[in-house]
Amino acid sequence: MKLSIFISSAIFAATTLAAPRKRGLADRVQRRACARHLSAPAKIVHEGDITVGSNVSHAVQYSNNWAGAVLTAPPSGTTFNAASGQFTVPTASSAGGQAGSASIWVGIDGDTYGNAILQAGIDVSVGADGSQSYDSWYEWWPNDATDFSTGQFSFTAGDIISISITSTDSSDGITVLTNESTGQTVSQAVSAPSGSSTLGGQNAEWIVEDYENGGSLVPFANFGTVAFSSCVAGTADGQSVGTVGATVLEMKDSNGNVLTDVSLPSSSEVQVVYHFLQHVLLSPAQASLGRSPQLAHLLNQPLSPPQSSSPTSFTEFNGALGTIRTPAAELIPSAILPNRPTLNIADLELLHNYDTSTSYTLATIPALQNFLRLNVPRIAFSQPFLLHGILAISALHLAHFKKDLRSHYLTQAHHHYQLGLRIATPLLAVMNEYTSSALYLFSTMITTFTLGMGPRAGDFLLFGEHGLAEGLVLFRGMRSLLEYHPEILEKSDLAPMFSISIRQVLRQPSNDQHLESLRHCILESTTNFADVQVYLEALEKLSRSFPPNSTSGSRPSQTSPQTAFVWLWRLSDEFLSCLQKRDPIALVILAHFCVLLNDLGSLWCMKGWADHLLSEIHKSLGEEHRMWMNWPMEEIGWIPGT
Template structure:
């Protein structure tokens, strides 16, 4: 047999055969790799007909291609497949719905999977992790959707609340005082207290919503913010009443500042016909003990007014704690702006500077005619002592509001800048000190009580630069004018002329 007849498989080297031919023949033949059958490979590798290395917790092929290996989803009863499932890089869990937002976020292994993986023996993690560039990005949705996660959000994020808090921190808080220190109190201390007491935070939301509604250019936005304001105000009132029944040193500061914001809300809220601030209208079918306002509707004390009464009891019982708290400076400055006590009031009223003013002369005239009419009236409700006390406290508010120390220069004419705390406290002092007996006379729409109340509108004009007080004095004067007869309308000519107001009818 000739050597050319030999196939490469049957050719053998002989002493006569040249070595280069044999080397070339052997080097041209490819070497076969050793093959080991995989009988326990994952299902994905079997379907793809590729070799599975059977590594745990997932084989290398599945890890490389970012698919979920069968080893991760196997039953927990077998040791080889006890590793919990890991989401694939291409899958995702549904995200927690956010108002006015949508996002598709990739998934992350749940906390329950991670906790069970930590109990596996060390050899289970012998397979190295894929490179960082191949790992899936973190997902908030998977954490929020995990049933056993401590980070689970039971409620969706309220974008409206975030918007209201941002508006309060950047705009509303700066409009509540002209004093830099007090501005920081409104901007920083109030929200911080709100994080501890829900009714404070809801009071912040309600006041901020009214602020946004006051400057909303779109009528739809204005209506939406007003609806939010009413809802937050109602929730704040309910929670405030509950907290007031459990007043203590821990929540007295929160009760104090929430009552102050509720007071501002009452002024800033849209004014309705028949609303004279202290007294609102109820539908005639409400029944109860409300007194008729003479127009088929029942009159009742405004829902915020009992809070002021509760505030007085809180400040009397927990004064030391409030002064040491985050809002102590607000109370101290307000107290100082009113002279620090009753003796200072008496000194101011009897001073020659005040006795020579036109305002004092008007109060002297008003005191004579009102007390004379109350004394002559046979109705036992017309108690002259009640009118005398109300006129005295109202005149004290005039003294400090019209004095150099108690007012912000130009506040009566400047419609853009906020007023100082001294003037705000002096204007509101009459309402804070008002007796319940006088409030009852206003609820009954007694003409003499309305005449006294009409003079309060002159003080309100000093706060017309505040957004929450704009139009309050003229609205209140119009409501009082409509309730008075022709004779008693002559008694309020002085406040009408001071306001420069003209009746609409």
């Protein structure tokens, strides 16, 4: 609910005092994608319950312009008179080859109380050429927003910004912005523009916004992740209130695509993640099957050959992990591969943790553990996106176990995850024998990252509000490419790993009596031959993930993540489509897969997923098909309603 327009470089540089912005769209496009105009209130598509954090339920709403969390009512007998929070300034990237912008702010009122908003925040913007720009501002809506000049307050990507909003009474307030990284602070007293726009003290919010200019939403920038921390709302009687009970706002575009993924990791945190892969690569229909237009096109194209085969096309150096052979820069377009940043102490800590701890948790087979610990980092040293993937997984691993530093490590995890994703995605278009191994490994890492973030409302891995989970989109896309071009891995660095996986795929199906019983139920109850074939193919592939001679209680010592997740790799698009439609038999088959997930429940990245999926499956089934999932429920020990 704020006003904004683009301003030119010359005008911005000449500004020495805070001033309302009232310039036109042409200037906006020339300078930055950060226009503020009157934003519509959050338009609710539908509501439900979302479980986030420690078994706390939050209402969820869908808006066309807001994403984040809102406290919709103060404690009984009082009002909100303060709101504060901090976050790390993200790096914006284009969400479709065009300029874009996003606002990040903290405010009082403007949701259920619509007369006014007292707010302050920043804009992060990206030009069509990738150039970055930033603004800071304050606003008492319905007045225009007012910029702080760069002399008053400056910041850049990676800086930590704290925002404090205080209303001294219903007509007066103070906004304070602090750059915790530089120590610079700016404050501004502000008053209500009229007697009809005073504060009610009914809402406090932490928001990432896509705002309007000229009645239309401006192009929304990919902001990566905004992790609000230290989120506190103050009340007139001296209470401090966290985000417990806040309403979660997700953003949807005009096509119904969900653009954000909001979670509340704790009572003082709000995390807003931009759905990069799904928004940029996939239409809604393609998202449900995990195939992008780019991938579909690539399936019919020959692989990009190396542009040079001479010895000078490589750089070699010897290190502790052996000789690293790096393809020449001309093999990878310079627009895709940015300059490598120098590793800092935080990165070295993450790399050390991966080598000494995280790598051992990603597999149960000793040979695979050694491969992940030794071979994968060696490959990553010549492919920066994979190195970012390693650091992201390591940071997420640390966030699970170092509770006092959870917010710190989550910020690092999302930072490296987004950087890796931005580099890896366009490389699919030029994938060849030099990038294929790293791209495949990166696809498995973002799958682990998705699982490690824990169950989310509306996300059930293979179906849900967002279609196929983001972490599985690239994973499934790599499968499609490799099925058409298996030769790229025949002599690759991944040969040792694939030799182990192939043995799992080719082994005899399990003779588990419960899977056989399900097979008979499918044959007896389904008359459509095509559907039967889809179901039985998925069930037969699932049976190969169960150990031979499988019996109750024997799996935990035999199941490995690779054995279980090879099923996700091999599933047909037709079966995924059935899941997205919540076809009852497909859901029952997925319920049986949950037995394997439960066997892996001791792994840090798998906790909670079996119960999360079973709960949604049970809720989606009628009484007849609920009987079919009795065995998974008994084996896991899951009770409806828990």
